[in-house]
Amino acid sequence: MGDENMNRIINKYIQEQKEYILKEWVERMKEKSDERVLKVVSNQVFVSTSREFVEMVSSNLNDTNDEYSERLHDFAEKVVKLGWPLSFVTEGIQVFASLVFEGIKEEKLVSKEDEMKLFYGIDRWTNPMTNEVVNIYSTTWERTVSLQKIALQELSAPLxxxxxxxxxxxxxxxxxxxxxxxxxxxxxxxxxxxxxxxxxxxxxxxxxxxxxxxxxxxxxxxxxxxxxxxxxxxxxxxxxxxxxxxxxxxxxxxxxxxxxxxxxxxxxxxxxxxxxxxxxxx
Incomplete structure (x- = not known):
């Protein structure tokens, strides 16, 4: 099976099973998340932000590079403000990839012989996304810390x-x-x-x-x-x-x-x- 056909299978599965993937993703990430995430974010905000995360991840297959980069940038800024650790976000991408891989296998949408192609197809799709998240997250966090530091310095020595x-x-x-x-x-x-x-x-x-x-x-x-x-x-x-x-x-x-x-x-x-x-x- 060629790469284009594999991408179509992955994309079709995600679009058709988006709600199921979201539900499973939220449950798994709640189990994995440390207290920092659950304490600073209410359940409603956690679920709504998770939905946005899943929408953003799945949009990678449909958006243009510019549209996707903009959505990714906005999302990274949002989760920095919410206090989501970077490790939590990158692990979320891997959990999403696992759910897609497991789901396609269970529904036998690819043959046994093509399972490794499926794995590498999902990996080719998630790796650049993880790298992009790390870069944007780091830049956003550095800027946030820098602004906080400036504000703290100004407040710490007032005349x-x-x-x-x-x-x-x-x-x-x-x-x-x-x-x-x-x-x-x-x-x-x-x-x-x-x-x-x-x-x-x-x-x-x-x-x-x-x-x-x-x-x-x-x-x-x-x-x-x-x-x-x-x-x-x-x-x-x-x-x-x-x-x-x-x-x-x-x-x-x-x-x-x-x-x-x-x-x-x-x-x-x-x-x-x-x-x-x-x-x-x-």
Whole structure:
């Protein structure tokens, strides 16, 4: 039997048995899926997405290359957002192929002699699909992670205006070189945007201040001064102060306070402002 005839048999079987294949595929994949898939996706969404998956897989035999690539790309993006692991999707293709192979054999649509041709025919059809899914999935995932990383970086180092001319940048977590660049960028853009005259960098949430972290903070303070604002370092805990002394780090050019409250009071003084209480406490 030739390849074209085999493709016709495979295609005809899939189109005629699509609902049966979908039902069996969902049952088998539920058994194989780990808790991550079933926890993040409701049963209704799982079944509807599975239907879309089976439709997409079976369309490979009918669509043009451009149409199929577009459907595959859209589906890959969708399952990334749903949290389906890549291994689950690629295994799904193999399960689908197994169902088609078993079904055609059971219905004796090919002779015993042609069973190996059937196997290789299905394999020729599924292999490029698996490769395409891996490529698209990887690209989509990398882009998703990259966007999330950018969003996280922006949120992890905000410059917050608290009074006219006074802004605070609370830092939380470890600071590496990449994050230090983001902090510097956010700091300088924020100083200009908010017209800050005094900036308080709050390191209360930074677990470790080593030579590298201190170097980045000093650089940030120098950059703030270059754009016409003054910088203050607050949240220096006793253990951090001891580390700074032991490392011989010179913070003489930076105003330091041990709490944000004291830093705010000092910032108001620098601005020739103060907070007054209006009225009496009840």
């Amino acid at each position: 917050i205006p608290v009074f006219d001319g006074i802004s605070v940048m609370p830092l939380i977590g470890a600071i590496d070189t990449e994050r230090a660049k983001q902090i510097m960028e956010n700091l300088l853009n924020g100083v200009v945007k908010h017209r800050s005259e005094v900036v308080l960098i709050d390191i209360t949430g930074v677990p470790v201040v080593d030579t590298m972290v201190a170097h980045h903070i000093i650089q940030a303070a120098d950059a703030v001064r270059l754009v016409g604002a003054r910088c203050m370092l607050v949240g220096i805990r006793p253990e951090i102060a001891q580390t700074i002394v032991n490392l011989g780090i010179d913070l003489n050019q930076i105003i330091t306070k041990n709490t944000l409250k004291k830093g705010m009071e000092a910032a108001l003084e620098l601005m020739n402002k103060k907070i007054i209480q209006v009225g009496e406490k009840s």
